[in-house]
Amino acid sequence: MLATFIIEIGLAIYTFWRYKMTTISRLAITMLASLGMFQLAEYMVCGGLGLSNIQWARMGYVAITLLPALGIHMLVKLAGKKLPWLVSAAYVSCAIFVEFYVMGTDAISGQACYANYAVFYTHHSSSQWFTAYYYGWLMIGTYLAWQWGMKQPENRKTLYSMMMGYLVFLVPTTVFNIIDPSTIKGIPSIMCGFAVLLAFVIVIKVLPNSAEIRPLTQKINEKIELKT
Numbered sequence: 647m648l649a650t651f652i653i654e655i656g657l658a659i660y661t662f663w664r665y666k667m668t669t670i671s672r673l674a675i676t677m678l679a680s681l682g683m684f685q686l687a688e689y690m691v692c693g694g695l696g697l698s699n700i701q702w703a704r705m706g707y708v709a710i711t712l713l714p715a716l717g718i719h720m721l722v723k724l725a726g727k728k729l730p731w732l733v734s735a736a737y738v739s740c741a742i743f744v745e746f747y748v749m750g751t752d753a754i755s756g757q758a759c760y761a762n763y764a765v766f767y768t769h770h771s772s773s774q775w776f777t778a779y780y781y782g783w784l785m786i787g788t789y790l791a792w793q794w795g796m797k798q799p800e801n802r803k804t805l806y807s808m809m810m811g812y813l814v815f816l817v818p819t820t821v822f823n824i825i826d827p828s829t830i831k832g833i834p835s836i837m838c839g840f841a842v843l844l845a846f847v848i849v850i851k852v853l854p855n856s857a858e859i860r861p862l863t864q865k866i867n868e869k870i871e872l873k874t
Contacts (some may be wrong), residue, residue, distance in 0.1 A: 647689040684711035714783035715740035734765035811847035815840035
């Protein structure tokens, strides 16, 4: 968990240093920082230090709740679309869960730490809605990236990279749960463990090919070539 936190925060710092600050790069940094924040919360919730386990758990859940909405927003920008209703719907649903996990007295009641992942005990009925929220937006994002990529040759590489970024942590998590159904209760922890692969895809494949950022990287590369 600590190693993954260092990797994801390191990628966020690299993105801040490497790319011009645009909407896409800011969204990428926020996603990377949110992934790192969840890993830190997992690490700290197992060992305490400073805040209570419930407080760390709340922080962790807020961090991962942001990811689906940020992903939809980023996809819309990568595709050059103007779909305020879609982005607003993603952020409104995100805000509902954030408020619940921050303010709800019984939203999170405790945690258990296992060798490879942590389990957070949340309000029973809310967990089903949260799973629908999470998987729902991720599947919508995967579908939109595929559809828009087919129709936009100029953005195809970027959108397909984003789609693959989603799949590289959705598919392993699903397979993991099928093989060992008892791990379903640890989905947030397991999913975000695999999500480090998404972090690498965003930095290595998505950002360098983004139409909004690509011109700057090309100029930097040209300057380097001239100097050498």
